[in-house]
Amino acid sequence: MTVEELVRALNDAVARDEREAIAERAAELNPADVADFIQQVRPELEVELLMALPLEKRAETFGYLSLQMQQQIASRLPPDALTAMVTKMPSDERADLFKVLDDAIRRRLFTRLARKEREDLRRLASYEEGTAGxxxxxxxxxxxxxxxxxxxxxxxxxxxxxxxxxxxxxxxxxxxxxxxxxxxxxxxxxxxxxxxxxxxxxxxxxxxxxxxxxxxxxxxxxxxxxxxxxxxxxxxxxxxxxxxxxxxxxxxEATEDMHKGATVGRLETSLRDASPLSLYRSRVHWLVVLVFGNIFTGAGIAFFEETISAHIALLFFMPLLVASAGNAGAQSATLMVRGLATGDVTARDWGKLLGREILVAGALGLTMAATVMIVGIFRVGLDIALVVALTMVLVVMVGSLIGMGLPFLLDRLKFDPATASTPLITTIADVSGVMIYFGLATVLLGL
Amino acid sequence: MTVEELVRALNDAVARDEREAIAERAAELNPADVADFIQQVRPELEVELLMALPLEKRAETFGYLSLQMQQQIASRLPPDALTAMVTKMPSDERADLFKVLDDAIRRRLFTRLARKEREDLRRLASYEEGTAGxxxxxxxxxxxxxxxxxxxxxxxxxxxxxxxxxxxxxxxxxxxxxxxxxxxxxxxxxxxxxxxxxxxxxxxxxxxxxxxxxxxxxxxxxxxxxxxxxxxxxxxxxxxxxxxxxxxxxxxEATEDMHKGATVGRLETSLRDASPLSLYRSRVHWLVVLVFGNIFTGAGIAFFEETISAHIALLFFMPLLVASAGNAGAQSATLMVRGLATGDVTARDWGKLLGREILVAGALGLTMAATVMIVGIFRVGLDIALVVALTMVLVVMVGSLIGMGLPFLLDRLKFDPATASTPLITTIADVSGVMIYFGLATVLLGL
CATH class of the missing domain: 3.10.580.10 (CBS-domain)
Structure with missing residues (x-):
């Protein structure tokens, strides 16, 4: 039987409440699959399913459950059964479980373990989270x-x-x-x-x-x-x-880096199980910080109010220009952050990569300038179209260089390069884009 | 000696051109480290270093080199040495090498291999790239x-x-x-x-x-x-x-997904070794596509020209509002894309996640509206500040829902959810943001 068939058979057995069939089916499934199944059944069945497994497999299956679920089940297992299972768990999983157990249960369980396991637990618990220990x-x-x-x-x-x-x-x-x-x-x-x-x-x-x-x-x-x-x-x-x-x-780590790349903070649980509050907390921080960054962009626009009033057509290209700078910057930043994380590039490659980035960003900027010129000439005339095209080359280059440089800088300053998230790069590119665009327009259109 | 010390000693031996010391030091290093070293020395030394290793270790080290480097070295090795080494390679690495060898070398090498290995090669070469085979x-x-x-x-x-x-x-x-x-x-x-x-x-x-x-x-x-x-x-x-x-x-896969998230296409080599042309190619496609998306945003602004001219102060908040929608959308999209990639969430969880997203996005929108109200009242008066705050709640919710929904939709349509890249989400959020903002302003400010 395939895993899907076994899971379906187990589901049927659960629906009909057939104890023996439940135990038989669960025993046939892989521990990782039993654990997945247990996470989805109604609470009364969790303990029953687990206890239907032979001791070794029970301990292994338990280790595949989320820590939150482990803690809940541990509080409902009879003390003898809990002790027997915990004794069979690998020492690293046992240490992780002990960190989340309710105080009373932890103390009772601790005294029931053999001396060797107690010492082992004490030692493993002493290492800081996130370390080899x-x-x-x-x-x-x-x-x-x-x-x-x-x-x-x-x-x-x-x-x-x-x-x-x-x-x-x-x-x-x-x-x-x-x-x-x-x-x-x-x-x-x-x-x-x-x-x-x-x-x-x-x-x-x-x-x-x-x-x-x-x-x-x-x-x-x-x-x-x-x-x-x-x-x-x-x-x-x-x-x-x-x-x-x-x-x-x-x-x-890859998940955390991707989340950081979009300014999402650390989630303690899986995405599926995350509470609305924990999601809110993981997202609100940077969003509010970036509000202040974007207010600068608004201030930049206010500064150039006269230029804009004189040539309101300039405004139509503003979203395009700042977005292009941001997009190019996001590309560069993502390439660098991931390269540094995997060890593909190191801080020493800085010089070589900078030269290449200037070349690539220049070529990208020219391509996009050509694209926008075609649209621009028909809509707004040659003078503004030229300002837009020149701005495009400049902002794509500036955006790319910020995107490439910031992760290196953060790495050098011993910060996590992934802090150079796409929204942060985009915000910086926005401010720079507005200043370059309207600055150039003011000079070139003779205002 | 640590790896660093060994590498330094090997470097010294290479600098002084001491054949015996080179062979001795290289033999002490791990194959992965020797391979790294070989990728960095001058071409004449590559073959010499490799041949200094005992046969088994040579074959293993060779497998750690980039395919490009493998192909170069294979063309410079004496036929007997190449055959001996290739015979010792694991069958999967051997099949990968054969795909990149020059035709003449491939044919010569093929005839020199034992029949069993030839059949094995033919079979392994028949499976499509990216499959288990x-x-x-x-x-x-x-x-x-x-x-x-x-x-x-x-x-x-x-x-x-x-x-x-x-x-x-x-x-x-x-x-x-x-x-x-x-x-x-x-x-x-x-x-x-x-x-x-x-x-x-x-x-x-x-x-x-x-x-x-x-x-x-x-x-x-x-x-x-x-x-x-x-x-x-x-x-x-x-x-x-x-x-x-x-x-x-x-x-x-994680690297590719991260790159996709910033609209960077597939790189055939490592980032460090990528040529400017291959980087340009991997980046230009989406940047140009997004130019057209952003032109819509400009058109949206043009549509509301009258409203903007009447209340130029509205303009100061435009970057902030569209960026906030984009940032919130990028967060949601990244969470979903990664969740779908790791199997943490599946298409079936759609309904449950939608409800949670509305809750979280609403709370985020309110928080950001409150932040911007504080700034807004002092700068532009209550009427515009209210429009800005209301817009903020709406655009953060719309951005988040697009960011959450698009990956699911793509997955359902059998596309890669990672196509819902941050720049794409940002572009959609930009257009929606401009329409919502100026639309609301036109209605509420009675224009």
Missing amino acids: ALMTSDYASVSAGLSVAAALETLRLTAPDKETIYQAFVLDQDHRLQGVISLRQLILAVPSAKVDDLMERDVVAADVKAPQEEVARLISRYDLLALPILNSDNTLVGIVTYDDAMDVAEA | ALMTSDYASVSAGLSVAAALETLRLTAPDKETIYQAFVLDQDHRLQGVISLRQLILAVPSAKVDDLMERDVVAADVKAPQEEVARLISRYDLLALPILNSDNTLVGIVTYDDAMDVAEA
Whole structure:
């Protein structure tokens, strides 16, 4: 059966309230799909569906639920069931859950966990959000330096059930310092009597526990890693981040950058679940700030009131000119912001890119000037059409250069380049466009 | 040594032209880093650096180079060296290289490859760009249904050197149809005499060979897969896509969506390497289209010339009002486009989201109207300030609803929602804003 068919069958079973069929269908579905299903059923069924799953799968499914839903369900599960499930969760997901649990439930659950898990929770909770430490899991597979391949394989076999992955084993000395990494592939292909130390990779790509999570995701993607080891300042291994978590971080970062590009602030939940209030909050800030920016454009128009009154036809081209400057600027800014975010361009490329931008923007400006000349000559005569065409070349170039330069400048000043959002660039381009246009007109039309 | 130190040491060796030191340093670096280094040295050194690496690492490093660079280097490598390296490349990277090779080199290389590789190349080359088929590798690990765990492990050991990953083994029947999947973890934990069929997962997440690559990436990310099996229409296994390729696709898709959001077309190369001409081409199309959109706004102003002449003060608020409509619209459009791209919202959520959008946009409009009233009363008197405030509420709502609705509409009409770019939304908001503003003013100020 396909996922859709299984979901439909599960839906039918739920509608007819057939306990056994519900449990059977849910067991056939992938944990990610069960979680999606649970997010959509009526509240009484959430716990029932979850409890219908075998323990391992229940813990895995629970991890796919939104944190908000996890918190709600945790408060309704019997204490024993909650403890059993939480014990089976990967350490990073468990730490995330603990951060959102109600105080009473958290305290009760905490005392029921084994000492090892309690210490682990305390440690993971101590890392700042957005760092490697907050992202990592401590369920990594490790072997001692000096072991034979056979002994290392035996270690992995014995410890496998609790590990996030056993495909990368980290080789540690007595002080828990990272000496190297060996893959399960290498181990099963090697002669059993060979030494781990002779086979392992010693130049290990690793990240500091305080590194930002975007850097962690970037390293995993750049080096195609299954798991990135996370080290303390004294080089001891404290955790790993696996590729699937890196994918989630990369997606969340791309979403945040896109939202920033349209002056939308950080949303704590998914868009579908966002409350009107949280959406309002994420959007109102910059909109109001930009009101003040746009008042400058109005002031620019007021300044040139005489010119406009004398040549009211100038006004017809104003929206076109300022919009073109803004559009060209938005293009440049978006290219740069994304280029800086992916590491495709760096601050050092500044000079080379500036030259190219002048060339490209000049060519774009000329093309658009030619387009507008054709329209302009028929509508307003040659003199105004020439002013419009010349303005077009200038504003497209100015807009593009602002769009290209601002992200670099912000990056240099240690701000997020994505702050150079399209509406901000457009606002700056508007003011510049109005000044250039009416300024030129005043001079060239001899007012 | 850190990567930076190694790169510096390699740079020194290159500067002093010390062959041995170059080879030694390059061998210590990660393939991704060597590739980066090669992209930056002078052309004569490119081949030398690559040939200084051991064969396996050379093939891997080569795969990290841009296709353009791969094509250049391939034309300069001795035929034997090229054949040896290409034989060691993963099948998907080899197929990509073949698409860009010069005809003569491609033909010569093709005849030198083994028959199995030639057939593989022909098959992989037959899939359309952007599909699962063009993304997948045929170097997957498989075991026959019915084997014991010990026999399956032995199969994996024997075939491992040519496989992209052996951590997921695909269980096939005699006709090469996919029966299930078993992980290396399950295999090494199981009793050697157990049967693969009893252990394997039968509900396998898979994709059709013609599926778009974004869907492949989404499945891998959603189900946290190491490798996604790709099936022909008759359910036979033709390849796999691994998580690292899915990461690259997701990053490229996010970049493309961001560029589209600012009306930048597809760039074939990275931003750093893009030629001025290719940048011009990617940007000019929409800029010119939008010129015509903006001419409507000018026509709108011309239509209301009398109103404007009578109350020139109205003009001061025009940039602010149309920009606010555009900014609010850009926010809504960006939220929706990204939400649809990540699958966070779907077309079915339309009704629920519309109600919420009206609420949020109304609140935003009121907030901004209040802000502008404060400025307006002092500058232009109560009557015009009231017109401005009322217009603000309306244009923010209209802009937001266009921004929210257009991506949905495009999606429904099977267009890419990202076509609802910020400049397009802004242009539509501009026209609507001018009409609403001066229309309201004409009515309310009794002209």
